[in-house]
Amino acid sequence: MKKLLQVQEALTGGHRLCAGCSESIIAKQVVMASPRPVVAILATSCLEVATTIYPYTAWMIPLLHVAFENVDAVASGVEAAYLALKKQSTLPHNEDLEILALGGDGGTYDIGLQSLSGALERKARIRRICFCNEGYMNTGIQRSSATPFGAHTTTTPRGNASFGKIEWRKDLTGIVAAHHIPYIGQAAPVTLKPHDLRIKAAKGFEADGPAFLNVLAPCSRGWGFEPKDTIAIANLAVETCYWPLFEIVEGKWNLTYEPKIKKPIRDWLAAQKRFEHLLTDEPLIEYIQKRIDEEWEALLKKCDRK
């Protein structure tokens, strides 16, 4: 920890993310883990909009802002340009760089999926972080394919006719796994294992080829909890096995945290206003619990725990 204090922090204060936002915490911990200078490519997202309000920028590292749909294409282009310049020896400093691509779940699960898949297939040496806040929070809390079953959003409203989102969330980490890249991690900013996210990012930076991290990014405004509880909510996601922490290193699945006692999914639902309406619906909660259990069992199997 003491060594970390020497590292230049990637993001300064004075950015305009909501009080208690998890995204700056994640960005800071990820960049901190890099052994080399980092160039960041940032898709449109809360993080982008709130940290780069002209004429201010909260970033201490070079940053390129691009659209939702092309962050990985641009990141691969930056990597190719960097390699070409290096070959020509026209760079002012001949040091190695890390190309970090960042996007929200909108820019990763939905709009950016094709460019992500393309870059992973081409084995571009980029490090890709997904800030999964489970919705389009920046534009006013609309549903995305990462939004969980039953959640209330402005486009999947609860009411007499509906209980919120009716589809199960997409398994993006699984989709990325199918690209067989060297390093994949699923993480969250948790105090259960405070260095898990940073250690995974560090492993990603050492990967020979693309690395991908899917990070749960609790959103107080969109999920409905007090800003101070951001980390507690992330802990709860892990303890209920809603968001298990694991990694896939060269195809080998490895669980990085196993809760001693698996908490019931009701605890996770009850902590957030977006699920408030589900609490009186026992059959729905049972259904969610059953699917979470199935996903957890399947994960244990992949990780050779059973």
Add this chain to the structure above:
Amino acid sequence: MPEKQTLEIRWHGRGGQGIVTAAKMPAEVIIKQNGHALASQEYGPERSGAPIKCYTTISNTEIKMYSQPEHPDIVIVVDSTLLKTEPILEGTNENAIIIVNSSHEPENIARAISGGKRKVWTVDATAIALQELGKNFPNTTLLGALIRATELVSLENILEKVAEGLGKKNAALLEGNLQAVRRGYNEARFYQGSEDAVPSTPAPPQKAWYEIEEAGTLPAGTAKKYSTGDWRITHPVLNEQCVHCMLCWLFCPDNAIVVKNEKVIGFDPEHCKGCGICAEVCPPKIRAIAMEEGGEPCEK
């Protein structure tokens, strides 16, 4: 045909303070009384804490103007920190009424924004909201102050509207909200403005979008110069139990934990938003950080 009379109100607030709701309420009362009214909002990406503007237009004839009012008769400032950063007086003339959520006397606010020339009402809406609701929702208190300043509609009518609008959504807070409206009405203070006052030169207007350079690079970390400390309504206090484990530093979203010689020595009052994550991640056996009420500068 009666003479056309229109009253335009501009609300300045921050996302999450309930000003959209507040701007709608007088409009709804007027419409119910067969008058003409319009409420609209203007905001960028949704973010609690970001400055937003809302408008209420009231008229005795049909309103055909759907764009934002450019010359408001009344400006309501829901968050006094916006006095420093937003062009509050933009488009107003000297007869405009400025209503500010502030614990200061209206004369002091008038001095600060106009050298003492303007007509200003103040009401300590944040304190009233914290007392009546336990939460910083100053909107209903300011609604009370607006009614007092303008007599647009009667206090009874607005109380009915608040009961109808908030009753369904949040019954638990209803009584507190009604009390907040009444207290806003009763506790608002007025300053007439002095004709002799010499207004201080207003700050130059911000660059319009078409005046900004087309592309370019910015120096790193300029956001450090931007203060987000005024978003705070609670502040962290450090005690001697701290073992300098640095968890608060690792999890602070705003880089506001000040560390010197590997020791936590305090908080950055310019950037701490008072979210309280530091107090939550501090190990339970140690509990070296407590959040206390009030947005005063964090202890250094």
